[in-house]
Amino acid sequence: MGLAGVRAVSALAPVIDVQGVTKRFDDRTVVDRVDLRVERGEIYGFLGPNGSGKTTFIRMLCGLLTPDAGSGTCLGFDLLREQREIRLHVGYMTQRFSLYDDLTVRENLDFVGRLYDVPRRNEMVDEELVELGLTTRQHQLAGTLSGGWKQRLALSACLLHRPRLLLLDEPTAGVDPQARRDFWEKIHDLATKGLTVLISTHYMDEAERCHRLAYLAYGHLLTHGTADDIIRESRLCTWQVDGPGVAQIAGDLRRLPAVTQVAAFGTGLHVSGTDAAALERDTAPFHRAPWRWSRTDSGLEDVFIHLMQSVPDNATREKKKET
Amino acid sequence: MSLHRFTWHRFAAVVRKEFIQMRRDRMTFGMMVGIPFLQLILFGFAINTDPHTLPTVVVANDTSPMARSLVGAMRASEYFDLTRPGPQTDAEARQALKRGRVQFILTIPEHFGRDLVQGIRPALLLEADASDPMAIGNAVSALRGIMDQAWERDLQGPLDYLRRPPPPADLRVHRVFNPEGETVFNVVPGLIGVILTMTLILITALAITREKERGTMEHLLASPVRPLEVMTGKIVPYIVVGYIQIVIVLLAARFIFQVPMVGSIPLLLILAPLFMACNLAVGITFSTIARNQLQAVQMSFFFFLPSILLSGFMFPYRGMPEWAQAVGALLPLTHFLPIVRGILLKGNGLPEVLPHVWALLVFLAVILSIGLKRYRQTLD
Numbered sequence: 245m246g247l248a249g250v251r252a253v254s255a256l257a258p259v260i261d262v263q264g265v266t267k268r269f270d271d272r273t274v275v276d277r278v279d280l281r282v283e284r285g286e287i288y289g290f291l292g293p294n295g296s297g298k299t300t301f302i303r304m305l306c307g308l309l310t311p312d313a314g315s316g317t318c319l320g321f322d323l324l325r326e327q328r329e330i331r332l333h334v335g336y337m338t339q340r341f342s343l344y345d346d347l348t349v350r351e352n353l354d355f356v357g358r359l360y361d362v363p364r365r366n367e368m369v370d371e372e373l374v375e376l377g378l379t380t381r382q383h384q385l386a387g388t389l390s391g392g393w394k395q396r397l398a399l400s401a402c403l404l405h406r407p408r409l410l411l412l413d414e415p416t417a418g419v420d421p422q423a424r425r426d427f428w429e430k431i432h433d434l435a436t437k438g439l440t441v442l443i444s445t446h447y448m449d450e451a452e453r454c455h456r457l458a459y460l461a462y463g464h465l466l467t468h469g470t471a472d473d474i475i476r477e478s479r480l481c482t483w484q485v486d487g488p489g490v491a492q493i494a495g496d497l498r499r500l501p502a503v504t505q506v507a508a509f510g511t512g513l514h515v516s517g518t519d520a521a522a523l524e525r526d527t528a529p530f531h532r533a534p535w536r537w538s539r540t541d542s543g544l545e546d547v548f549i550h551l552m553q554s555v556p557d558n559a560t561r562e563k564k565k566e567t
Numbered sequence: 568m569s570l571h572r573f574t575w576h577r578f579a580a581v582v583r584k585e586f587i588q589m590r591r592d593r594m595t596f597g598m599m600v601g602i603p604f605l606q607l608i609l610f611g612f613a614i615n616t617d618p619h620t621l622p623t624v625v626v627a628n629d630t631s632p633m634a635r636s637l638v639g640a641m642r643a644s645e646y647f648d649l650t651r652p653g654p655q656t657d658a659e660a661r662q663a664l665k666r667g668r669v670q671f672i673l674t675i676p677e678h679f680g681r682d683l684v685q686g687i688r689p690a691l692l693l694e695a696d697a698s699d700p701m702a703i704g705n706a707v708s709a710l711r712g713i714m715d716q717a718w719e720r721d722l723q724g725p726l727d728y729l730r731r732p733p734p735p736a737d738l739r740v741h742r743v744f745n746p747e748g749e750t751v752f753n754v755v756p757g758l759i760g761v762i763l764t765m766t767l768i769l770i771t772a773l774a775i776t777r778e779k780e781r782g783t784m785e786h787l788l789a790s791p792v793r794p795l796e797v798m799t800g801k802i803v804p805y806i807v808v809g810y811i812q813i814v815i816v817l818l819a820a821r822f823i824f825q826v827p828m829v830g831s832i833p834l835l836l837i838l839a840p841l842f843m844a845c846n847l848a849v850g851i852t853f854s855t856i857a858r859n860q861l862q863a864v865q866m867s868f869f870f871f872l873p874s875i876l877l878s879g880f881m882f883p884y885r886g887m888p889e890w891a892q893a894v895g896a897l898l899p900l901t902h903f904l905p906i907v908r909g910i911l912l913k914g915n916g917l918p919e920v921l922p923h924v925w926a927l928l929v930f931l932a933v934i935l936s937i938g939l940k941r942y943r944q945t946l947d
C-alpha cells in the first residue's frame with residue numbers, strides 16, 4: 245500500500261474520537277448523539293440488543309452511511325469529509341457475509357488484494373490462507389463453505405490489506421467454541437501489534453475479553469468503560485438462589501419492589517436490585533429452607549439486562565410488563 | 568495509491584472478477600449465446616421472408632417471341648402468379664397495385680423484342696408494392712435470374728453475344744409505397760443490433776442489483792474502489808460476449824441467409840463496441856436505479872420495446888410520424904442500424920456512417936454521467 249493518504253497521527257491520539265453522532269431513517273432516530281473514544285491498540289466491545297444501532301454506527305465509522313449530525317475523526321481523518329481515506333485503512337467485516345458466493349476462497353481474497361493493491365499479493369494471500377487454515381479449501385466456492393468458515397474467510401479478507409482499524413460486526417455469530425477461541429487469540433495478538441479493534445457481539449464471554457466496552461440501547465450509549473467499571477457503576481447487587489423448586493418462586497420474587505430482575509442461572513436464580521439493603525429486606529421471607537441464598541458478584545449480563553430494562557423504549561417496556 | 572482518480576489495477580480487478588463469475592454462471596452465458604440463435608430462427612425462418620406465387624400483372628405492349636418467352640419463364644418459376652384474371656389497362660393495373668391485389672406490375676414496352684434483338688437493351692419496368700419489403704426482395708432477384716435464362720433458346724447463332732452480361736434487357740424496379748425499398752437483408756444485420764440491445768442491457772442491469780441483493784455491495788462500497796472502476800469494469804467483459812453474438816449473427820447471415828456483404832467487416836467490428844458500450848451503460852444506469860433484480864428486468868423491457876419499434880428495425884424509420892422519429896432518434900439502436908446496414912449492405916465507409924457514430928458517442932457520454940451520478944457511494 246502506498247503512503248498516500250496516511251496521516252501522521254500521534255501514537256497517543258485516539259483512533260476513533262467522535263461526538264454527537266446521530267443517524268435518522270425517516271424520522272426514526274436509530275443512533276442518537278453517541279460519543280465514542282477508542283485508543284490505539286484497544287479491543288473495544290460494542291454491545292446492545294438487536295436493533296440498537298450497532299451496525300448503523302459501525303457503518304457510519306467506515307463511511308458507508310453519512311451521519312445526520314455529529315463530528316469527529318477516525319484514524320485522524322475527518323468522519324464526514326475524508327471517508328475515502330478512512331476506507332483505505334479500515335478493515336470492515338460485515339454482519340452479513342458480503343464476499344462472492346460464486347468465487348472460490350482464493351479468488352475472493354485475490355480480488356480484495358487487487359482492489360487494495362496489496363503488495364506481494366500472492367504471498368499475502370498464501371499467508372492468510374495458512375493463518376486461517378483455509379489452504380485446503382482455497383479452491384472451494386465461498387458459497388459452499390459452512391457458516392463458521394465463511395466468517396473466517398470474511399475476517400481474512402478484511403485483514404489482507406493490513407488495516408489500522410478493524411470494525412467487526414458480530415464476527416463470531418455461529419462459530420464453534422474452538423474457532424471462537426482461536427479467533428480471539430488472533431484478535432489479541434493483532435491488538436498487541438498496535439491494531440485497534442471495534443467489535444460488536446452478543447456474547448458475554450466475548451465482552452469480557454474486550455479491554456473496554458460500550459453498551460448501546462435503542463440508539464443511546466448507556467454506559468462505557470472496562471467491565472469492572474461498568475459493573476461497579478451500576479451499583480447492582482445480586483444474590484444467587486439455589487435449591488429444589490427454585491424456579492417456582494421466580495415470579496413471586498420478581499413482584500417484590502426492590503427486585504429489578506430475576507434471571508435463571510444454571511440450576512439456580514440470580515436476583516438483583518440496585519438498593520442492597522432494600523433487596524435484603526424484601527427478599528427476607530424467602531431466605532429459608534429449602535432454598536440457599538448467597539451473595540454473588542453481579543455479572544456483565546446482569547448489568548446489561550438491568551440497563552436494557554431502564555431504557556424508555558416501548559418495546560422493552562411491554563416486555564417488562566409481560567414478565 | 569490514488570484515492571480520487573480512476574486506477575487501472577482496481578478496474579482490472581473488477582474485470583477479472585466479472586469474468587470468473589460469468590464463467591461460473593453457465594445458465595446466463597448459455598442464454599447470451601442462445602438468444603441470437605432463437606432470434607435468428609424467429610426472424611429468419613419462422614417469419615417467412617421468401618414468399619412465392621406473388622400475384623403479378625403483365626402489361627404487354629409487345630407480342631414478340633421475346634416477350635412471350637419472358638412471360639413463359641416467369642410463369643414457370645414459382646415466384647410469380649400470372650393466373651389471376653388481371654386488369655387489362657395501365658390504370659386498372661395501377662389501381663390493383665394500390666389496393667394490394669397484385670404485388671407486381673411488369674410493363675413490357677412497345678418494340679421490346681425488336682429492340683432487344685438489336686442489342687439496345689430495352690427497359691423492362693417492374694413496379695413493386697414494397698410496403699412489405701420482405702415480400703418482394705427475393706422475387707425481384709429471381710426475376711433477374713429468369714431474364715438470364717428466358718431467352719436462351721431465342722438468342723442463338725449471331726445473337727449469341729447478347730447472352731453475355733449485361734442482360735439484353737434493362738430491368739428497372741420501381742418500388743412504390745416504400746421508396747426505401749428495404750429488403751429481406753435488412754432484417755438479419757438489424758438483428759445484430761436488436762440482440763445486442765436485448766441481452767446486454769438486461770445482463771448489466773442485473774449486475775449491480777445482484778450485488779445489492781446479495782449484500783456484496785456493502786463490501787465493495789467499503790473498499791476504495793471508485794464508481795467508474797466498477798461501472799467500466801462490469802462493461803468490458805460483456806463487450807467480449809457482445810462480440811461472440813455478432814460473430815454468430817454474421818456467420819448465420821453469410822452462410823444460412825446468404826446476405827450479401829459488400830462492406831468492411833473490420834470497420835463494423837471496430838464500431839460495434841461503441842454501440843455495445845451504450846447498451847451496457849444503459850443497463851448499469853438502470854441497475855443503479857432499480858431496487859431489486861425484478862425491477863431491473865422490467866426497466867430493461869421498458870427500454871427494449873421502443874428500441875424495437877421506433878428504431879427502424881420493425882418499420883421503416885422514414886415512414887414513422889415525426890414524434891416517433893424524434894423518440895427513435897434518442898435510442899442507440901436507431902443509430903446503429905444505419906451503421907450496420909450501411910456497412911454490410913451498401914458498403915458504407917467511415918465517412919458515411921460518421922454522423923451516427925457521433926450520435927452514439929454523445930449518447931454514451933450522457934448515459935455514463937447519469938449512471939455515475941446515480942451510483943451511490945454509501946448505503947444511505
Ligand SMILES: Nc1ncnc2c1ncn2[C@@H]1O[C@H](COP(=O)(O)OP(=O)(O)OP(=O)(O)O)[C@@H](O)[C@H]1O
Pocket residue numbers: 269274292293294295296297298299300301339946
Ligand atoms: N437502511 C435502513 N433504513 C431504515 N431503517 C434501518 C436501516 N438500517 C437499519 N435500520 C433500522 O435501524 C435500527 C438499528 O439497526 P442496526 O442494524 O444498526 O441494529 P444492530 O444493533 O446492528 O442490530 P443486530 O444486533 O440485530 O445486528 C433497526 O431498527 C433497523 O430497522
Ligand SMILES: [Mg+2]
Pocket residue numbers: 298299300339413
Ligand atoms: Mg447489526
